[in-house]
Amino acid sequence: MSHRKEILTAAGTLACAIGIGFVMQSGDAANSRYGSDATAIAVSPANAPVLLQGEAMLEVEGITLTSAGVQGVSELPVFDDPVKTVAAPSSRLPAPDVPERAPSPDCQVSATADVAEAAMVDLVLSAPCLPNERVTVHHSGMMFTETTSANGKMTAKVPALDKDAVFVMAFSNGDGAVAQASVDTLALFNRVVLQWKGDSGFQIHAREFGAGYGDKGHVWSGADGKADSIINGETGFLTQHGDMSAPDPLLAEVYSFPIAANTSFGTVELSVEAEVTPGNCGQEIEAQSLELRSDSIRTQDLILSVPDCDAIGNFLVLNNLLQDLKVAGN
Missing domain, CATH: 2.60.40.350 (Immunoglobulin-like)
Incomplete structure:
Protein backbone atom coordinates (compact mmCIF):
# COMPACT_ATOMS: atom_id res chain seq x y z
CA MET A 1 0.00 0.00 0.00
CA SER A 2 1.47 3.37 -0.97
CA HIS A 3 1.40 6.41 1.28
CA ARG A 4 1.25 10.08 0.46
CA LYS A 5 4.25 12.03 1.71
CA GLU A 6 2.92 14.69 4.03
CA ILE A 7 3.52 15.97 7.54
CA LEU A 8 0.86 17.44 9.75
CA THR A 9 1.52 19.55 12.83
CA ALA A 10 -0.47 18.41 15.83
CA ALA A 11 -0.75 19.31 19.50
CA GLY A 12 0.55 17.82 22.72
CA THR A 13 0.15 19.00 26.30
CA LEU A 14 3.06 20.36 28.30
CA ALA A 15 2.69 21.08 32.00
CA CYS A 16 4.62 24.31 31.55
CA ALA A 17 2.46 25.37 28.59
CA ILE A 18 5.08 25.96 25.91
CA GLY A 19 4.70 25.60 22.16
CA ILE A 20 5.85 22.30 20.69
CA GLY A 21 6.45 20.96 17.19
CA PHE A 22 4.83 17.58 16.69
CA VAL A 23 4.58 15.32 13.64
CA MET A 24 3.56 11.74 12.94
CA GLN A 25 5.76 9.54 10.75
CA SER A 26 4.87 6.14 9.34
CA GLY A 27 6.53 2.85 10.20
CA ASP A 28 7.94 2.67 6.67
CA ALA A 29 9.67 5.97 7.25
CA ALA A 30 11.17 4.62 10.46
CA ASN A 31 12.92 1.76 8.70
CA SER A 32 15.43 3.96 6.86
CA ARG A 33 14.86 6.94 9.09
CA TYR A 34 13.39 7.31 7.42
CA GLY A 35 13.79 7.40 3.74
CA SER A 36 10.27 6.35 2.68
CA ASP A 37 6.98 8.17 2.50
CA ALA A 38 5.17 9.24 5.65
CA THR A 39 1.49 9.41 6.41
CA ALA A 40 0.46 12.20 8.76
CA ILE A 41 -1.86 11.44 11.66
CA ALA A 42 -3.22 14.14 13.94
CA VAL A 43 -2.80 13.56 17.68
CA SER A 44 -5.27 15.23 20.00
CA PRO A 45 -4.26 17.09 23.16
CA ALA A 46 -4.55 15.25 26.47
CA ASN A 47 -5.42 16.56 29.91
CA ALA A 48 -3.88 14.33 32.54
CA PRO A 49 -1.76 14.59 35.70
CA VAL A 50 1.99 15.04 35.48
CA LEU A 51 4.55 12.27 35.20
CA LEU A 52 5.43 9.70 37.81
CA GLN A 53 3.25 11.00 40.59
CA GLY A 54 3.13 7.52 42.10
CA GLU A 55 6.89 7.61 42.73
CA ALA A 56 7.30 10.30 45.38
CA MET A 57 10.73 11.63 46.24
CA LEU A 58 12.15 10.41 49.53
CA GLU A 59 12.42 12.44 52.69
CA VAL A 60 15.96 11.87 53.90
CA GLU A 61 17.09 13.32 57.17
CA GLY A 62 19.76 15.95 56.69
CA ILE A 63 19.32 16.21 52.88
CA THR A 64 16.99 18.35 50.81
CA LEU A 65 16.01 16.41 47.69
CA THR A 66 13.40 17.85 45.35
CA SER A 67 12.59 17.58 41.68
CA ALA A 68 14.74 20.16 39.95
CA GLY A 69 12.86 23.39 39.29
CA VAL A 70 12.89 25.50 36.16
CA GLN A 71 15.10 28.12 37.78
CA GLY A 72 17.83 25.82 39.05
CA VAL A 73 18.93 23.10 41.44
CA SER A 74 18.98 23.24 45.24
CA GLU A 75 22.46 22.94 46.67
CA LEU A 76 23.09 19.64 48.38
CA PRO A 77 25.42 19.27 51.38
CA VAL A 78 28.71 17.41 51.23
CA PHE A 79 28.78 14.48 53.63
CA ASP A 80 31.77 13.50 55.73
CA ASP A 81 30.43 9.94 55.63
CA PRO A 82 29.65 8.91 52.01
CA SER A 91 5.86 1.85 46.50
CA ARG A 92 2.47 2.03 44.77
CA LEU A 93 3.74 -0.22 42.02
CA PRO A 94 3.47 -4.02 42.25
CA ALA A 95 6.62 -5.70 43.49
CA PRO A 96 8.22 -8.45 41.41
CA ASP A 97 7.50 -12.06 42.38
CA VAL A 98 10.37 -13.12 44.63
CA PRO A 99 10.84 -16.65 46.02
CA GLU A 100 11.02 -16.92 49.79
CA ARG A 101 14.57 -17.03 51.09
CA ALA A 102 16.09 -17.54 54.49
CA VAL A 183 32.07 15.29 40.36
CA ASP A 184 34.49 18.05 39.45
CA THR A 185 34.29 17.36 35.70
CA LEU A 186 30.54 17.95 35.43
CA ALA A 187 31.08 21.51 34.15
CA LEU A 188 32.64 20.01 31.02
CA PHE A 189 29.31 18.53 29.88
CA ASN A 190 25.79 19.54 28.93
CA ARG A 191 23.20 16.88 29.70
CA VAL A 192 19.61 16.14 28.72
CA VAL A 193 17.46 13.54 30.52
CA LEU A 194 14.22 12.03 29.27
CA GLN A 195 12.38 9.79 31.74
CA TRP A 196 9.09 7.90 31.69
CA LYS A 197 7.26 4.90 33.11
CA GLY A 198 6.69 1.52 31.42
CA ASP A 199 6.42 0.69 27.74
CA SER A 200 5.91 4.23 26.45
CA GLY A 201 8.29 3.92 23.50
CA PHE A 202 10.19 7.19 24.09
CA GLN A 203 13.61 7.92 22.56
CA ILE A 204 16.05 10.86 22.55
CA HIS A 205 17.55 11.72 19.14
CA ALA A 206 20.55 14.08 18.84
CA ARG A 207 21.71 15.13 15.38
CA GLU A 208 25.06 16.81 15.76
CA PHE A 209 26.21 19.64 13.45
CA GLY A 210 23.84 19.02 10.56
CA ALA A 211 23.87 15.22 10.66
CA GLY A 212 20.83 13.50 9.19
CA TYR A 213 19.11 10.37 10.45
CA GLY A 214 21.49 7.44 10.20
CA ASP A 215 24.57 9.64 9.68
CA LYS A 216 27.68 9.48 11.85
CA GLY A 217 26.52 12.40 13.99
CA HIS A 218 23.07 10.91 14.71
CA VAL A 219 23.18 9.79 18.35
CA TRP A 220 20.34 7.64 19.68
CA SER A 221 19.79 4.29 21.38
CA GLY A 222 19.96 2.38 18.08
CA ALA A 223 23.25 3.92 16.90
CA ASP A 224 26.67 2.30 17.24
CA GLY A 225 28.74 4.45 19.59
CA LYS A 226 32.51 4.63 19.12
CA ALA A 227 34.31 4.70 22.45
CA ASP A 228 37.38 6.55 21.12
CA SER A 229 35.23 9.38 19.76
CA ILE A 230 33.44 9.67 23.09
CA ILE A 231 36.65 9.66 25.15
CA ASN A 232 38.26 12.27 22.89
CA GLY A 233 35.22 14.52 23.14
CA GLU A 234 34.47 14.35 19.43
CA THR A 235 30.83 13.42 19.90
CA GLY A 236 28.07 13.23 22.44
CA PHE A 237 26.89 9.93 23.86
CA LEU A 238 23.66 8.37 25.09
CA THR A 239 23.13 6.17 28.15
CA GLN A 240 20.04 4.16 29.10
CA HIS A 241 18.90 3.51 32.66
CA GLY A 242 16.32 1.22 34.26
CA ASP A 243 15.39 -2.46 34.26
CA MET A 244 12.82 -3.08 31.52
CA SER A 245 11.94 -6.46 33.05
CA ALA A 246 10.69 -4.93 36.32
CA PRO A 247 6.93 -4.31 36.74
CA ASP A 248 6.01 -0.80 35.53
CA PRO A 249 9.65 0.30 35.53
CA LEU A 250 10.82 3.89 35.64
CA LEU A 251 13.19 4.35 32.69
CA ALA A 252 15.50 7.12 31.50
CA GLU A 253 17.78 8.08 28.64
CA VAL A 254 20.54 10.67 29.07
CA TYR A 255 22.33 12.48 26.24
CA SER A 256 25.68 14.03 27.26
CA PHE A 257 27.68 16.44 25.15
CA PRO A 258 31.33 17.39 25.94
CA ILE A 259 31.18 21.17 25.61
CA ALA A 260 34.75 21.73 26.85
CA ALA A 261 36.57 19.14 24.71
CA ASN A 262 34.64 19.61 21.48
CA THR A 263 36.19 21.75 18.75
CA SER A 264 33.21 21.84 16.40
CA PHE A 265 31.01 24.87 15.86
CA GLY A 266 27.28 24.71 15.22
CA THR A 267 24.08 23.19 16.57
CA VAL A 268 23.11 19.86 18.08
CA GLU A 269 19.46 19.32 17.14
CA LEU A 270 17.56 17.49 19.88
CA SER A 271 14.20 15.78 19.49
CA VAL A 272 12.04 13.27 21.34
CA GLU A 273 10.31 10.46 19.51
CA ALA A 274 7.76 7.92 20.69
CA GLU A 275 7.08 4.77 18.71
CA VAL A 276 3.48 3.57 18.59
CA THR A 277 3.64 0.05 20.07
CA PRO A 278 1.15 -2.57 21.29
CA GLY A 279 2.01 -1.41 24.80
CA ASN A 280 1.06 2.26 24.32
CA CYS A 281 -1.36 2.49 21.37
CA GLY A 282 -4.62 4.23 22.18
CA GLN A 283 -3.32 5.42 25.56
CA GLU A 284 -2.02 8.59 27.13
CA ILE A 285 1.72 8.50 27.74
CA GLU A 286 3.77 10.79 29.95
CA ALA A 287 7.41 11.83 30.05
CA GLN A 288 9.58 14.39 31.77
CA SER A 289 12.69 16.13 30.50
CA LEU A 290 15.54 17.55 32.57
CA GLU A 291 18.08 19.76 30.80
CA LEU A 292 21.36 20.53 32.57
CA ARG A 293 22.85 23.74 31.19
CA SER A 294 25.43 25.85 33.05
CA ASP A 295 24.83 24.38 36.50
CA SER A 296 21.03 24.70 36.36
CA ILE A 297 18.32 22.19 35.49
CA ARG A 298 15.23 23.04 33.45
CA THR A 299 12.34 20.57 33.62
CA GLN A 300 9.25 20.03 31.49
CA ASP A 301 6.39 17.52 31.76
CA LEU A 302 4.81 16.08 28.63
CA ILE A 303 1.49 14.26 28.17
CA LEU A 304 0.45 12.79 24.79
CA SER A 305 -2.49 10.83 23.41
CA VAL A 306 -1.11 7.98 21.28
CA PRO A 307 -3.07 7.04 18.13
CA ASP A 308 -5.06 3.80 18.04
CA CYS A 309 -3.38 0.44 17.46
CA ASP A 310 -3.77 0.57 13.68
CA ALA A 311 -0.88 3.07 13.81
CA ILE A 312 1.58 0.58 15.39
CA GLY A 313 5.05 1.07 13.93
CA ASN A 314 4.62 4.81 13.43
CA PHE A 315 6.57 7.43 15.36
CA LEU A 316 5.47 10.62 17.09
CA VAL A 317 8.21 13.22 16.60
CA LEU A 318 8.47 16.15 19.03
CA ASN A 319 10.92 18.70 17.73
CA ASN A 320 10.70 21.45 20.35
CA LEU A 321 10.41 19.66 23.70
CA LEU A 322 14.20 19.82 24.14
CA GLN A 323 16.20 22.95 23.48
CA ASP A 324 18.88 22.54 20.78
CA LEU A 325 22.50 22.91 21.89
CA LYS A 326 24.42 25.86 20.44
CA VAL A 327 28.09 24.90 20.39
CA ALA A 328 30.92 27.40 20.00
CA GLY A 329 34.04 25.34 19.29
CA ASN A 330 37.01 25.51 21.64
Whole structure:
Protein backbone atom coordinates (compact mmCIF):
# COMPACT_ATOMS: atom_id res chain seq x y z
CA MET A 1 0.00 0.00 0.00
CA SER A 2 1.47 3.37 -0.97
CA HIS A 3 1.40 6.41 1.28
CA ARG A 4 1.25 10.08 0.46
CA LYS A 5 4.25 12.03 1.71
CA GLU A 6 2.92 14.69 4.03
CA ILE A 7 3.52 15.97 7.54
CA LEU A 8 0.86 17.44 9.75
CA THR A 9 1.52 19.55 12.83
CA ALA A 10 -0.47 18.41 15.83
CA ALA A 11 -0.75 19.31 19.50
CA GLY A 12 0.55 17.82 22.72
CA THR A 13 0.15 19.00 26.30
CA LEU A 14 3.06 20.36 28.30
CA ALA A 15 2.69 21.08 32.00
CA CYS A 16 4.62 24.31 31.55
CA ALA A 17 2.46 25.37 28.59
CA ILE A 18 5.08 25.96 25.91
CA GLY A 19 4.70 25.60 22.16
CA ILE A 20 5.85 22.30 20.69
CA GLY A 21 6.45 20.96 17.19
CA PHE A 22 4.83 17.58 16.69
CA VAL A 23 4.58 15.32 13.64
CA MET A 24 3.56 11.74 12.94
CA GLN A 25 5.76 9.54 10.75
CA SER A 26 4.87 6.14 9.34
CA GLY A 27 6.53 2.85 10.20
CA ASP A 28 7.94 2.67 6.67
CA ALA A 29 9.67 5.97 7.25
CA ALA A 30 11.17 4.62 10.46
CA ASN A 31 12.92 1.76 8.70
CA SER A 32 15.43 3.96 6.86
CA ARG A 33 14.86 6.94 9.09
CA TYR A 34 13.39 7.31 7.42
CA GLY A 35 13.79 7.40 3.74
CA SER A 36 10.27 6.35 2.68
CA ASP A 37 6.98 8.17 2.50
CA ALA A 38 5.17 9.24 5.65
CA THR A 39 1.49 9.41 6.41
CA ALA A 40 0.46 12.20 8.76
CA ILE A 41 -1.86 11.44 11.66
CA ALA A 42 -3.22 14.14 13.94
CA VAL A 43 -2.80 13.56 17.68
CA SER A 44 -5.27 15.23 20.00
CA PRO A 45 -4.26 17.09 23.16
CA ALA A 46 -4.55 15.25 26.47
CA ASN A 47 -5.42 16.56 29.91
CA ALA A 48 -3.88 14.33 32.54
CA PRO A 49 -1.76 14.59 35.70
CA VAL A 50 1.99 15.04 35.48
CA LEU A 51 4.55 12.27 35.20
CA LEU A 52 5.43 9.70 37.81
CA GLN A 53 3.25 11.00 40.59
CA GLY A 54 3.13 7.52 42.10
CA GLU A 55 6.89 7.61 42.73
CA ALA A 56 7.30 10.30 45.38
CA MET A 57 10.73 11.63 46.24
CA LEU A 58 12.15 10.41 49.53
CA GLU A 59 12.42 12.44 52.69
CA VAL A 60 15.96 11.87 53.90
CA GLU A 61 17.09 13.32 57.17
CA GLY A 62 19.76 15.95 56.69
CA ILE A 63 19.32 16.21 52.88
CA THR A 64 16.99 18.35 50.81
CA LEU A 65 16.01 16.41 47.69
CA THR A 66 13.40 17.85 45.35
CA SER A 67 12.59 17.58 41.68
CA ALA A 68 14.74 20.16 39.95
CA GLY A 69 12.86 23.39 39.29
CA VAL A 70 12.89 25.50 36.16
CA GLN A 71 15.10 28.12 37.78
CA GLY A 72 17.83 25.82 39.05
CA VAL A 73 18.93 23.10 41.44
CA SER A 74 18.98 23.24 45.24
CA GLU A 75 22.46 22.94 46.67
CA LEU A 76 23.09 19.64 48.38
CA PRO A 77 25.42 19.27 51.38
CA VAL A 78 28.71 17.41 51.23
CA PHE A 79 28.78 14.48 53.63
CA ASP A 80 31.77 13.50 55.73
CA ASP A 81 30.43 9.94 55.63
CA PRO A 82 29.65 8.91 52.01
CA VAL A 83 27.25 6.15 53.12
CA LYS A 84 23.91 6.88 54.83
CA THR A 85 20.95 4.65 55.62
CA VAL A 86 17.43 5.97 55.08
CA ALA A 87 13.79 4.85 55.19
CA ALA A 88 11.55 5.08 52.12
CA PRO A 89 7.75 5.05 51.72
CA SER A 90 6.06 1.98 50.29
CA SER A 91 5.86 1.85 46.50
CA ARG A 92 2.47 2.03 44.77
CA LEU A 93 3.74 -0.22 42.02
CA PRO A 94 3.47 -4.02 42.25
CA ALA A 95 6.62 -5.70 43.49
CA PRO A 96 8.22 -8.45 41.41
CA ASP A 97 7.50 -12.06 42.38
CA VAL A 98 10.37 -13.12 44.63
CA PRO A 99 10.84 -16.65 46.02
CA GLU A 100 11.02 -16.92 49.79
CA ARG A 101 14.57 -17.03 51.09
CA ALA A 102 16.09 -17.54 54.49
CA PRO A 103 17.23 -14.26 56.10
CA SER A 104 20.87 -13.41 55.61
CA PRO A 105 22.96 -13.00 58.76
CA ASP A 106 24.13 -9.64 57.39
CA CYS A 107 21.11 -7.42 56.70
CA GLN A 108 22.82 -4.04 56.44
CA VAL A 109 21.96 -2.00 53.33
CA SER A 110 24.82 0.18 52.10
CA ALA A 111 25.89 2.01 48.96
CA THR A 112 28.98 3.65 47.48
CA ALA A 113 29.46 6.15 44.64
CA ASP A 114 32.78 6.48 42.78
CA VAL A 115 33.50 9.09 40.12
CA ALA A 116 34.20 7.64 36.66
CA GLU A 117 35.19 9.09 33.28
CA ALA A 118 32.94 11.58 31.45
CA ALA A 119 31.37 12.91 34.68
CA MET A 120 29.75 9.54 35.34
CA VAL A 121 29.36 7.86 38.73
CA ASP A 122 29.67 4.14 39.48
CA LEU A 123 27.03 3.14 42.01
CA VAL A 124 27.26 -0.07 44.04
CA LEU A 125 24.38 -1.08 46.33
CA SER A 126 24.69 -4.00 48.76
CA ALA A 127 21.52 -5.41 50.35
CA PRO A 128 22.14 -9.08 51.30
CA CYS A 129 18.62 -9.50 52.72
CA LEU A 130 16.93 -8.11 49.59
CA PRO A 131 17.80 -10.36 46.61
CA ASN A 132 15.88 -9.94 43.36
CA GLU A 133 14.15 -6.83 44.72
CA ARG A 134 12.97 -3.70 42.95
CA VAL A 135 14.96 -0.59 43.91
CA THR A 136 14.38 2.99 42.75
CA VAL A 137 17.40 5.23 42.16
CA HIS A 138 16.86 8.98 42.69
CA HIS A 139 19.36 11.67 41.65
CA SER A 140 18.60 15.40 41.24
CA GLY A 141 15.13 14.75 39.83
CA MET A 142 16.12 11.73 37.72
CA MET A 143 14.49 8.43 38.75
CA PHE A 144 14.84 4.91 37.39
CA THR A 145 14.10 1.35 38.50
CA GLU A 146 16.72 -1.36 38.97
CA THR A 147 16.57 -4.89 40.41
CA THR A 148 19.09 -6.40 42.80
CA SER A 149 20.86 -9.63 41.93
CA ALA A 150 20.39 -12.99 43.64
CA ASN A 151 23.05 -11.82 46.12
CA GLY A 152 21.33 -8.50 46.79
CA LYS A 153 23.80 -6.45 44.73
CA MET A 154 23.03 -3.65 42.28
CA THR A 155 25.54 -1.75 40.13
CA ALA A 156 24.86 1.15 37.79
CA LYS A 157 26.88 3.78 35.94
CA VAL A 158 24.91 7.03 36.17
CA PRO A 159 25.57 10.46 34.60
CA ALA A 160 25.97 13.06 37.33
CA LEU A 161 23.56 16.01 37.27
CA ASP A 162 25.11 17.91 40.19
CA LYS A 163 28.74 18.52 41.15
CA ASP A 164 27.93 17.45 44.71
CA ALA A 165 25.99 14.42 43.53
CA VAL A 166 23.67 12.59 45.95
CA PHE A 167 22.12 9.24 45.00
CA VAL A 168 19.20 7.76 46.94
CA MET A 169 18.42 4.05 46.46
CA ALA A 170 15.06 3.02 47.95
CA PHE A 171 13.32 -0.35 48.34
CA SER A 172 9.55 -0.75 48.56
CA ASN A 173 9.79 -2.16 52.11
CA GLY A 174 11.20 1.09 53.49
CA ASP A 175 14.90 0.18 53.41
CA GLY A 176 17.42 2.15 51.43
CA ALA A 177 20.79 3.85 51.30
CA VAL A 178 22.39 7.12 50.15
CA ALA A 179 25.77 7.62 48.50
CA GLN A 180 27.50 10.88 47.57
CA ALA A 181 30.30 11.85 45.19
CA SER A 182 31.99 15.10 44.18
CA VAL A 183 32.07 15.29 40.36
CA ASP A 184 34.49 18.05 39.45
CA THR A 185 34.29 17.36 35.70
CA LEU A 186 30.54 17.95 35.43
CA ALA A 187 31.08 21.51 34.15
CA LEU A 188 32.64 20.01 31.02
CA PHE A 189 29.31 18.53 29.88
CA ASN A 190 25.79 19.54 28.93
CA ARG A 191 23.20 16.88 29.70
CA VAL A 192 19.61 16.14 28.72
CA VAL A 193 17.46 13.54 30.52
CA LEU A 194 14.22 12.03 29.27
CA GLN A 195 12.38 9.79 31.74
CA TRP A 196 9.09 7.90 31.69
CA LYS A 197 7.26 4.90 33.11
CA GLY A 198 6.69 1.52 31.42
CA ASP A 199 6.42 0.69 27.74
CA SER A 200 5.91 4.23 26.45
CA GLY A 201 8.29 3.92 23.50
CA PHE A 202 10.19 7.19 24.09
CA GLN A 203 13.61 7.92 22.56
CA ILE A 204 16.05 10.86 22.55
CA HIS A 205 17.55 11.72 19.14
CA ALA A 206 20.55 14.08 18.84
CA ARG A 207 21.71 15.13 15.38
CA GLU A 208 25.06 16.81 15.76
CA PHE A 209 26.21 19.64 13.45
CA GLY A 210 23.84 19.02 10.56
CA ALA A 211 23.87 15.22 10.66
CA GLY A 212 20.83 13.50 9.19
CA TYR A 213 19.11 10.37 10.45
CA GLY A 214 21.49 7.44 10.20
CA ASP A 215 24.57 9.64 9.68
CA LYS A 216 27.68 9.48 11.85
CA GLY A 217 26.52 12.40 13.99
CA HIS A 218 23.07 10.91 14.71
CA VAL A 219 23.18 9.79 18.35
CA TRP A 220 20.34 7.64 19.68
CA SER A 221 19.79 4.29 21.38
CA GLY A 222 19.96 2.38 18.08
CA ALA A 223 23.25 3.92 16.90
CA ASP A 224 26.67 2.30 17.24
CA GLY A 225 28.74 4.45 19.59
CA LYS A 226 32.51 4.63 19.12
CA ALA A 227 34.31 4.70 22.45
CA ASP A 228 37.38 6.55 21.12
CA SER A 229 35.23 9.38 19.76
CA ILE A 230 33.44 9.67 23.09
CA ILE A 231 36.65 9.66 25.15
CA ASN A 232 38.26 12.27 22.89
CA GLY A 233 35.22 14.52 23.14
CA GLU A 234 34.47 14.35 19.43
CA THR A 235 30.83 13.42 19.90
CA GLY A 236 28.07 13.23 22.44
CA PHE A 237 26.89 9.93 23.86
CA LEU A 238 23.66 8.37 25.09
CA THR A 239 23.13 6.17 28.15
CA GLN A 240 20.04 4.16 29.10
CA HIS A 241 18.90 3.51 32.66
CA GLY A 242 16.32 1.22 34.26
CA ASP A 243 15.39 -2.46 34.26
CA MET A 244 12.82 -3.08 31.52
CA SER A 245 11.94 -6.46 33.05
CA ALA A 246 10.69 -4.93 36.32
CA PRO A 247 6.93 -4.31 36.74
CA ASP A 248 6.01 -0.80 35.53
CA PRO A 249 9.65 0.30 35.53
CA LEU A 250 10.82 3.89 35.64
CA LEU A 251 13.19 4.35 32.69
CA ALA A 252 15.50 7.12 31.50
CA GLU A 253 17.78 8.08 28.64
CA VAL A 254 20.54 10.67 29.07
CA TYR A 255 22.33 12.48 26.24
CA SER A 256 25.68 14.03 27.26
CA PHE A 257 27.68 16.44 25.15
CA PRO A 258 31.33 17.39 25.94
CA ILE A 259 31.18 21.17 25.61
CA ALA A 260 34.75 21.73 26.85
CA ALA A 261 36.57 19.14 24.71
CA ASN A 262 34.64 19.61 21.48
CA THR A 263 36.19 21.75 18.75
CA SER A 264 33.21 21.84 16.40
CA PHE A 265 31.01 24.87 15.86
CA GLY A 266 27.28 24.71 15.22
CA THR A 267 24.08 23.19 16.57
CA VAL A 268 23.11 19.86 18.08
CA GLU A 269 19.46 19.32 17.14
CA LEU A 270 17.56 17.49 19.88
CA SER A 271 14.20 15.78 19.49
CA VAL A 272 12.04 13.27 21.34
CA GLU A 273 10.31 10.46 19.51
CA ALA A 274 7.76 7.92 20.69
CA GLU A 275 7.08 4.77 18.71
CA VAL A 276 3.48 3.57 18.59
CA THR A 277 3.64 0.05 20.07
CA PRO A 278 1.15 -2.57 21.29
CA GLY A 279 2.01 -1.41 24.80
CA ASN A 280 1.06 2.26 24.32
CA CYS A 281 -1.36 2.49 21.37
CA GLY A 282 -4.62 4.23 22.18
CA GLN A 283 -3.32 5.42 25.56
CA GLU A 284 -2.02 8.59 27.13
CA ILE A 285 1.72 8.50 27.74
CA GLU A 286 3.77 10.79 29.95
CA ALA A 287 7.41 11.83 30.05
CA GLN A 288 9.58 14.39 31.77
CA SER A 289 12.69 16.13 30.50
CA LEU A 290 15.54 17.55 32.57
CA GLU A 291 18.08 19.76 30.80
CA LEU A 292 21.36 20.53 32.57
CA ARG A 293 22.85 23.74 31.19
CA SER A 294 25.43 25.85 33.05
CA ASP A 295 24.83 24.38 36.50
CA SER A 296 21.03 24.70 36.36
CA ILE A 297 18.32 22.19 35.49
CA ARG A 298 15.23 23.04 33.45
CA THR A 299 12.34 20.57 33.62
CA GLN A 300 9.25 20.03 31.49
CA ASP A 301 6.39 17.52 31.76
CA LEU A 302 4.81 16.08 28.63
CA ILE A 303 1.49 14.26 28.17
CA LEU A 304 0.45 12.79 24.79
CA SER A 305 -2.49 10.83 23.41
CA VAL A 306 -1.11 7.98 21.28
CA PRO A 307 -3.07 7.04 18.13
CA ASP A 308 -5.06 3.80 18.04
CA CYS A 309 -3.38 0.44 17.46
CA ASP A 310 -3.77 0.57 13.68
CA ALA A 311 -0.88 3.07 13.81
CA ILE A 312 1.58 0.58 15.39
CA GLY A 313 5.05 1.07 13.93
CA ASN A 314 4.62 4.81 13.43
CA PHE A 315 6.57 7.43 15.36
CA LEU A 316 5.47 10.62 17.09
CA VAL A 317 8.21 13.22 16.60
CA LEU A 318 8.47 16.15 19.03
CA ASN A 319 10.92 18.70 17.73
CA ASN A 320 10.70 21.45 20.35
CA LEU A 321 10.41 19.66 23.70
CA LEU A 322 14.20 19.82 24.14
CA GLN A 323 16.20 22.95 23.48
CA ASP A 324 18.88 22.54 20.78
CA LEU A 325 22.50 22.91 21.89
CA LYS A 326 24.42 25.86 20.44
CA VAL A 327 28.09 24.90 20.39
CA ALA A 328 30.92 27.40 20.00
CA GLY A 329 34.04 25.34 19.29
CA ASN A 330 37.01 25.51 21.64
